[in-house]
Amino acid sequence: MSGFTELASVDGRIGPTAEAVIGLKDDGLYRGDGAFEVIRLYDRRPFALDDHIARLERSSASLRLEFDRMALRAEIAALLEEAGPIDGQLRLIVTRGGRRIAATESVPVHAETTTVASVTYQTTIVLNGVKSLSYGANMLATRMAKEQGADEALxxxxxxxxxxxxxxxIFWVAEGTLRTTAIAEGVLxxxxxxxxxxxxxGIEEGAWTLDQVKSGSEAFLASTTREVQAVASIDGVALPEAPGPRTREAQEAFTALRDRELAAAN
Ligand SMILES: Cc1ncc(COP(=O)(O)O)c(C=O)c1O
Known part of the structure; x- marks a missing residue:
């Protein structure tokens, strides 16, 4: 089921997301002080839930923010039970004000290919690797890329x-090798x-410049909601193939691994 009423659990109280409330005076809202996760639901089955909860714990630990993991787990189970067999996504949020939020959502629609425009960005060192609620800079970068006529920022x-x-x-093929930026460079x-x-x-991790990436033969984006999405152009320069052979290989390999994991976990 992909069309459904979005439900939210706030500290275990479940109701339609549109009617869910939290107290206004929460630094999660006032200062973006909190952490979040987005998890895919395939016919109600969450993919890689343990890894997402582990990352939420790492993000929260970095922020010196404590939350009751067992309570959140129980609230997720109750929410998914209430939501039924949906294909969608599950958002988890923990806030400085102490709220635990779990919410079902529709998955954003992503085209088969996308275009990106580079935006100069300096990582906030203390938030490196933290999936915090302070995503204003990320959202602004996407708007700036759209102003340049692209779908997404790089x-x-x-x-x-x-x-x-x-x-x-982002992954790309250059000099015949599939590459991606190493975590140590400051990516999530x-x-x-x-x-x-x-x-x-054979994927190589490291540090490469924009010119090196632009000179690649193909590229793709990877995320929970996109899975694997081919990149058609970078800064208006068309890549030779979209999707190219390594992109298709990655799509197939990811789908197979995902389906095996879902079958084993449920
Ligand atoms: C900055 C950043 N990088 C990468 C990703 C992709 O992460 P995942 O594959 O865990 O969804 C995300 C997810 O939203 C993100 O916010």
Whole structure:
């Protein structure tokens, strides 16, 4: 089921998301002080839930924010029970004000291919690797990319090293090798990226410049909601193939691994 009423659990109280409330005086809202996750639901089955909860714990620990993991787990189970057999996504939020939020959502529609425009971006060192509620800069970068006529931003450090788009990882093929930016350069430890590194042989991790990425033969974005999405152009320069052969290989390998994991977990 893909058309459904979005439901939210706030500290275990479940109701339609449109009617859910939290107290206004929460630094999650006032200062973006909190952490979040987005998890795909395939016919009500969450994919990689343990990894997402582990990352939420790491993000929260970095923020010095405590939350009751067992309570959140129980609230997720109750919410999914209430939601029924939906294909969608599950958002988890923990706020400085102490709220635990779990919400079902429709998955955003992504086209088969996308276009990206580079946006210069300096990582906030203390938030590196933290999936915090302070995503204003990421959202602004996407708007700036759209102003340039692209669908999505590609965050690039002032030293020209390519990081990632605001809500996904990037992979590309150059010199015959499939590459992605190393976590140590300041990108999020994406769970889709992790699965691709396991499922597709020969991916090289490192630091490459925008010019090196632009000269590639193909590229794709990877994330929970996109899975694997081909990139058609970077800064208006068309890539030779979209989707190219390594992109198709990654799509197939990810789908197979995902289906095996879902079958084993449920
Ligand atoms: C900055 C950033 N990079 C990468 C990703 C992709 O991560 P995942 O594969 O865990 O969804 C996200 C997800 O929203 C993100 O916010």
């Amino acid at each position: 965050l690039v450090r002032p030293d020209r090293i390519v990081l990632e788009p605001p809500t996904s990882s 430890a994406s769970i889709t990226r992790d699965r691709l590194l396991k499922a597709v042989p």
